Amino acid sequence: MAKQVIDFNNEEVRNAYRHTTSHILAEAVKNIWPDAKLAIGPAIDNGFYYDFDLDHKFTDDDLKVIEKEMKKIIKAGKPLEKYELSREEAIKVMKEKGEDYKVELIEDLPEDEILSFYKQGDFFDLCAGPHMEKTSNIKAVKLTSVAGAYWRGDSDKKMLQRIYGTSFPSQVELDEYLKKIEEAKKRDHRKIGKEMDLFAIYEEGPGFPFFMPKGMVLRNELERFWREIHKLNGYEEIKTPLILNEDLWHTSGHWDNYKDNMYFTKIDGEDYAIKPMNCPGSMLAYKRKMYSYRDFPMRIGELGQVHRHELSGALHGLMRVRTFTQDDAHIFMLPEQIKDEIKGVIKLIDYVYSEIFGFKYHIELSTRPEKKYIGTIELWDKATDALREAMEEEGLEYIINEGDGAFYGPKLDFHLEDSIGRTWQCGTIQLDYMMPERFDLTYVGSDGEKHRPVMIHRVIFGSIERFIGIITEHYAGKFPLWLAPVQVKLLTVAEAFEPYAEEIAAKLQQAGIRVELDTRNEKIGYKLREARNERVTYIGIIGEREAEAKTLTLRHNVEGELGEMNVDEFVQKRINDIKDKK
RNA sequence: GCUGUUGUAGCUCAGUUGGUAGAGCACUUCCUUGGUAAGGAAGAGGUUCGGCAGUUCAAUCCUGCUCAACAGCUCCA
Numbered sequence: 001m002a003k004q005v006i007d008f009n010n011e012e013v014r015n016a017y018r019h020t021t022s023h024i025l026a027e028a029v030k031n032i033w034p035d036a037k038l039a040i041g042p043a044i045d046n047g048f049y050y051d052f053d054l055d056h057k058f059t060d061d062d063l064k065v066i067e068k069e070m071k072k073i074i075k076a077g078k079p080l081e082k083y084e085l086s087r088e089e090a091i092k093v094m095k096e097k098g099e100d101y102k103v104e105l106i107e108d109l110p111e112d113e114i115l116s117f118y119k120q121g122d123f124f125d126l127c128a129g130p131h132m133e134k135t136s137n138i139k140a141v142k143l144t145s146v147a148g149a150y151w152r153g154d155s156d157k158k159m160l161q162r163i164y165g166t167s168f169p170s171q172v173e174l175d176e177y178l179k180k181i182e183e184a185k186k187r188d189h190r191k192i193g194k195e196m197d198l199f200a201i202y203e204e205g206p207g208f209p210f211f212m213p214k215g216m217v218l219r220n221e222l223e224r225f226w227r228e229i230h231k232l233n234g235y236e237e238i239k240t241p242l243i244l245n246e247d248l249w250h251t252s253g254h255w256d257n258y259k260d261n262m263y264f265t266k267i268d269g270e271d272y273a274i275k276p277m278n279c280p281g282s283m284l285a286y287k288r289k290m291y292s293y294r295d296f297p298m299r300i301g302e303l304g305q306v307h308r309h310e311l312s313g314a315l316h317g318l319m320r321v322r323t324f325t326q327d328d329a330h331i332f333m334l335p336e337q338i339k340d341e342i343k344g345v346i347k348l349i350d351y352v353y354s355e356i357f358g359f360k361y362h363i364e365l366s367t368r369p370e371k372k373y374i375g376t377i378e379l380w381d382k383a384t385d386a387l388r389e390a391m392e393e394e395g396l397e398y399i400i401n402e403g404d405g406a407f408y409g410p411k412l413d414f415h416l417e418d419s420i421g422r423t424w425q426c427g428t429i430q431l432d433y434m435m436p437e438r439f440d441l442t443y444v445g446s447d448g449e450k451h452r453p454v455m456i457h458r459v460i461f462g463s464i465e466r467f468i469g470i471i472t473e474h475y476a477g478k479f480p481l482w483l484a485p486v487q488v489k490l491l492t493v494a495e496a497f498e499p500y501a502e503e504i505a506a507k508l509q510q511a512g513i514r515v516e517l518d519t520r521n522e523k524i525g526y527k528l529r530e531a532r533n534e535r536v537t538y539i540g541i542i543g544e545r546e547a548e549a550k551t552l553t554l555r556h557n558v559e560g561e562l563g564e565m566n567v568d569e570f571v572q573k574r575i576n577d578i579k580d581k582k
Numbered sequence: 583g584c585u586g587u588u589g590u591a592g593c594u595c596a597g598u599u600g601g602u603a604g605a606g607c608a609c610u611u612c613c614u615u616g617g618u619a620a621g622g623a624a625g626a627g628g629u630u631c632g633g634c635a636g637u638u639c640a641a642u643c644c645u646g647c648u649c650a651a652c653a654g655c656u657c658c659a
Binding site for chain 2: 049057058059060145146147148149150153154155159160161162164194195201202203206253254257258261276277279308310311312313314315316320369372405406407408430491493494495496521522523524525526527528529530532533539541543544545553555561
């Protein structure tokens with residue numbers, strides 16, 4: 001028989017490979033714990049999992065034992081054979097085996113369906129396939145972790161034990177994958193954030209991050225950049241309060257839809273809420289006066305700090321917090337301005353993602369949610385069509401994310417891809433006919449009558465905090481010069497060169513460059529090592545040679561050794577780099 | 583919120599089958615004036631081992647509760 005060729009780049013083949021491995025996992029677990037009940041075990045992005053219901057709690061040591069058993073099954077080279085059963089037969093077989101979850105799965109399938117099974121030796125499982133020909137096709141396996149997972153992904157149902165693993169056609173590929181995971185861990189923004197002293201989160205405030213001086217540099221630079229581009233693009237800026245009367249949130253619909261995630265407080269016996277979003281505040285700001293159609297489009301930005309009560313288990317560094325700053329803006333406009341405004345925001349987002357940060361990204365169109373939404377289906381369709389048309393006119397590709405819209409309108413979500421291939425949803429453009437209605441926003445048209453404006457809610461970074469987390473991992477802490485908390489660190493070779501080093505430091509500082517000076521009584525190798533660990537952009541070394549020639553010897557955190565350079569030339573070049581956002 | 587794991591000095595971690603705690607780094611002082619990833623020596627540092635109860639002659643170690651972190655699930659306007 002010809003050897004089965006495994007094309008691991010083919011998604012179908014890869015999934016079949018991992019799926020077969022998950023069957024082997026299930027068999028191994030059943031061999032060791034015959035009482036284990038099987039749930040489901042599909043292939044996923046980087047491997048597979050299988051869910052089990054079993055009183056014994058799997059430990060990390062168990063994973064090793066299971067792996068060993070899996071290797072036995074693989075070595076046995078059992079062929080995977082497909083066969084079919086009728087519904088009744090299938091239910092009967094599974095009931096006999098006490099596989100309650102399988103019975104439930106089968107009972108939920110259409111009545112007339114013929115069910116396919118796969119078996120390997122004595123082990124069999126309900127499965128649509130496809131699979132590898134035999135268990136010995138699996139060459140390299142690793143069980144990675146065990147975790148809880150709800151039966152059928154429903155938090156009201158029982159929690160099962162899920163074993164995660166991965167498999168590859170060779171040990172080399174498996175090792176490469178594991179190495180990649182290790183690399184990603186090194187980039188973890190929580191680790192780098194601690195090492196670089198950017199931010200911290202304490203037990204006293206879970207989900208409420210503190211920003212330290214170096215982290216504040218990042219924040220302030222991002223915000224400064226944000227203000228700059230928004231001014232250029234015709235936005236004005238406001239700031240609205242963190243706490244507002246609860247009535248406002250009833251009007252907006254936030255209370256109905258998201259009160260579980262809101263924080264409340266009382267002031268003088270009245271109920272107030274801490275804002276989970278900025279828009280209702282923006283609505284009040286809009287309503288302060290009358291507008292003419294000539295005032296539109298009106299673009300109002302706000303770096304607004306919001307608070308949301310996230311579940312404790314959902315918190316994750318800066319990526320998922322309980323307070324964060326949205327780089328929000330609301331655009332009020334005439335219906336005929338919708339498409340142009342959407343296109344304008346798309347361009348702005350593209351500029352920031354592609355030009356400034358070098359992110360690849362894709363766009364998703366999120367449509368009306370099943371249940372939680374306000375307004376009529378007609379208006380939802382109208383808004384969704386407008387987003388779609390704007391995209392199509394710009395020749396942009398997008399994928400549809402059914403039912404994932406905000407409760408007040410459909411949206412375009414921008415998912416960026418970082419330097420190690422992970423995607424993050426950041427930017428969003430939401431088109432909204434509902435809030436202007438609820439808040440009775442008006443403008444006076446050319447006919448002298450009052451009309452209803454349409455609005456856009458949009459963010460580019462999404463959350464400043466989360467964006468800092470993402471770029472920390474994207475750059476592995478080696479931020480581009482304009483963002484780097486320490487742009488230049490000067491190291492003296494010996495005490496004698498301190499005056500010259502101070503002279504250079506002063507020059508850099510005057511040029512607006514963030515500089516640190518290390519004149520400690522330590523060897524240059526030692527200081528260098530420390531400066532490198534701090535990930536400063538440029539390290540400047542100052543000794544006898546440099547003091548005489550009025551130069552400094554430079555090293556860049558990514559490019560490496562740069563040799564000696566004239567001080568004034570270096571300063572001028574860096575000023576230009578910072579201006580160019582390099 | 584749910585399941586599991588973890589919680590010891592500023593950081594990274596070791597440790598005691600229950601007899602009141604250690605290393606390296608960092609920090610301070612001294613020596614060393616050194617040219618591209620750790621020069622040497624000494625010292626200080628834990629309200630005592632996340633918190634609160636309990637068992638015990640004795641708890642950092644055992645038990646219960648609780649808080650937080652981590653992984654995953656659920657959620658993410």
